Amino acid sequence: MSFDRLIEKIKETKNPSVVGLDPKLDYVPEYIKNRCFEENGVNLESASKAILLFNKMIIDEIYDIVPAIKPQAAYYEMYGYSGVKALEETIKYAKSKGMFVITDGKRNDIGATMEAYTIAHLGKVSIGDVEFEPFGADALTVNGYLGTDGISPLLKECEKSDKGIFVLVKTSNPSSGELQDKLIDNVPVYSVMGDMCEEWGKNQIGKYNYSSVGAVVGATYPEQLSELRKRLPHTMFLVPGYGAQGGGAQGVAGAFDENGLGAIVNSSRAIICAYKKEGCDEKDFAKAARREALRMRDDICSYINLKG
Amino acid sequence: MSFDRLIEKIKETKNPSVVGLDPKLDYVPEYIKNRCFEENGVNLESASKAILLFNKMIIDEIYDIVPAIKPQAAYYEMYGYSGVKALEETIKYAKSKGMFVITDGKRNDIGATMEAYTIAHLGKVSIGDVEFEPFGADALTVNGYLGTDGISPLLKECEKSDKGIFVLVKTSNPSSGELQDKLIDNVPVYSVMGDMCEEWGKNQIGKYNYSSVGAVVGATYPEQLSELRKRLPHTMFLVPGYGAQGGGAQGVAGAFDENGLGAIVNSSRAIICAYKKEGCDEKDFAKAARREALRMRDDICSYINLKG
Numbered sequence: 001m002s003f004d005r006l007i008e009k010i011k012e013t014k015n016p017s018v019v020g021l022d023p024k025l026d027y028v029p030e031y032i033k034n035r036c037f038e039e040n041g042v043n044l045e046s047a048s049k050a051i052l053l054f055n056k057m058i059i060d061e062i063y064d065i066v067p068a069i070k071p072q073a074a075y076y077e078m079y080g081y082s083g084v085k086a087l088e089e090t091i092k093y094a095k096s097k098g099m100f101v102i103t104d105g106k107r108n109d110i111g112a113t114m115e116a117y118t119i120a121h122l123g124k125v126s127i128g129d130v131e132f133e134p135f136g137a138d139a140l141t142v143n144g145y146l147g148t149d150g151i152s153p154l155l156k157e158c159e160k161s162d163k164g165i166f167v168l169v170k171t172s173n174p175s176s177g178e179l180q181d182k183l184i185d186n187v188p189v190y191s192v193m194g195d196m197c198e199e200w201g202k203n204q205i206g207k208y209n210y211s212s213v214g215a216v217v218g219a220t221y222p223e224q225l226s227e228l229r230k231r232l233p234h235t236m237f238l239v240p241g242y243g244a245q246g247g248g249a250q251g252v253a254g255a256f257d258e259n260g261l262g263a264i265v266n267s268s269r270a271i272i273c274a275y276k277k278e279g280c281d282e283k284d285f286a287k288a289a290r291r292e293a294l295r296m297r298d299d300i301c302s303y304i305n306l307k308g
Numbered sequence: 309m310s311f312d313r314l315i316e317k318i319k320e321t322k323n324p325s326v327v328g329l330d331p332k333l334d335y336v337p338e339y340i341k342n343r344c345f346e347e348n349g350v351n352l353e354s355a356s357k358a359i360l361l362f363n364k365m366i367i368d369e370i371y372d373i374v375p376a377i378k379p380q381a382a383y384y385e386m387y388g389y390s391g392v393k394a395l396e397e398t399i400k401y402a403k404s405k406g407m408f409v410i411t412d413g414k415r416n417d418i419g420a421t422m423e424a425y426t427i428a429h430l431g432k433v434s435i436g437d438v439e440f441e442p443f444g445a446d447a448l449t450v451n452g453y454l455g456t457d458g459i460s461p462l463l464k465e466c467e468k469s470d471k472g473i474f475v476l477v478k479t480s481n482p483s484s485g486e487l488q489d490k491l492i493d494n495v496p497v498y499s500v501m502g503d504m505c506e507e508w509g510k511n512q513i514g515k516y517n518y519s520s521v522g523a524v525v526g527a528t529y530p531e532q533l534s535e536l537r538k539r540l541p542h543t544m545f546l547v548p549g550y551g552a553q554g555g556g557a558q559g560v561a562g563a564f565d566e567n568g569l570g571a572i573v574n575s576s577r578a579i580i581c582a583y584k585k586e587g588c589d590e591k592d593f594a595k596a597a598r599r600e601a602l603r604m605r606d607d608i609c610s611y612i613n614l615k616g
Contacts, residue, residue, distance in 0.1 A: 042436045074424035080442035085389035110481035116382035128350045134388035143451050147483030173418035175455035184490045
């Protein structure tokens, strides 16, 4: 019922970063793809198996130094239901290794339907007298455009089963300002959305002073990051846009509080494709991912005051 | 590259409505569930099979009188990947019967990731030299909070393969106004979003004067429906909230132009659970759905000027 579990994992690993598992097939080394295609042919199932294998090998190399993964649902849905199966299995595997899992689905809908998304991604579904956990992530990214009744079902689940959500506030992309920077009574839309996060989380604040309702704020807008950190004292930030999208460690430092807490910074491509940038043997891809994850940790930690 | 295909289907059936396939397991008649559970046990796979069977039997009864279905992704994700497989198969089945399929996923993300969602739901994915169609819907609902670069990949696909999108503008839920009704330079957020839809669609306008970029506008806000119809002359409306959520036919009439075009009204529960309201034998559920779909068609058409 707060982000305490995530924060403790961050303190334990002394690492406020999350590895985005966005495994486009182009990112997967040839030897893995070839093995899967030879076994089962060139099809959606084989592509999904290759992705799962790729993810597992990366997880094996990073679970002791990185607190969390963030699989992006789009890259799994792209391979149909078998891709979605790979998402399910990636989540289960990461959890079995003790990692905190944030499903990046940016889901949103009206109340009754949001209950179904809540069950799907964070909760359990009853079939007859039996309960099943469909995806079982620890947290989910969501879009708050529909207001409170599209968020309420999530809040109930956060309270019931110690889960969290990250609401899109100020996204990292170039055109995020088209709506998000517009002013409502002299306050930008992103701050209005941020204020809603504080309101939604106010009864679920944990021992580190952060609630179960976090916000997505892009590393590509460092000024807004610092401004929102001050404005939203109980809102944990998920910060995409570091690395490949251009955000630097100095800029993301503003997302953290004086204890080096309150934010977790995502990097996807720069980590899972580190072997391409390094130019090392593709069979070394997972170790290259570990090297980049360590470099990123040290880069960010050199600007903040995180204690274990 | 416009909504011409959908509009022609509406004219052919003389029916501007869409059946929402949101198949909670509670909605599925006992005899179907029991058959699936007896065959394969009580589990996510059996639940998904029951849902698929339920959908197919409804589609068989309505495909000649209803132009489109709108499966809501949440109700499939709730049953894990096997639920998502049922979504894929529902889409394929409805298309094989000539129906137009709108996947209600309200997807949204930054550009690079939105490409993956576009491929997943409307496009094709390349694996080696082979192309596969993961979900293959005709249209997708999306959330425009991230601005133009989160929409651009969809526009390209709409142009390339004659697909469409519906962007959330004014949603049907009670708290939609918390953000959507707020004023930006005296214009409500929903109108700002609506204006973006006109802009995004301006190069993809079809012979009925509507582009490939539609808007979701709730039947529960009839005043805003009429206001937006005037403001957005090239934007096709997907109108949820009729029936179970309280919107009436007189109110939704404002969503249509003088030719009875420009909108398609959704009903989910009222149709797929019609057998419960009627109190008929549960084995008659699909015929009850047809009866309610015909009643809804006649109800709406009595207020508009649709010609075949």
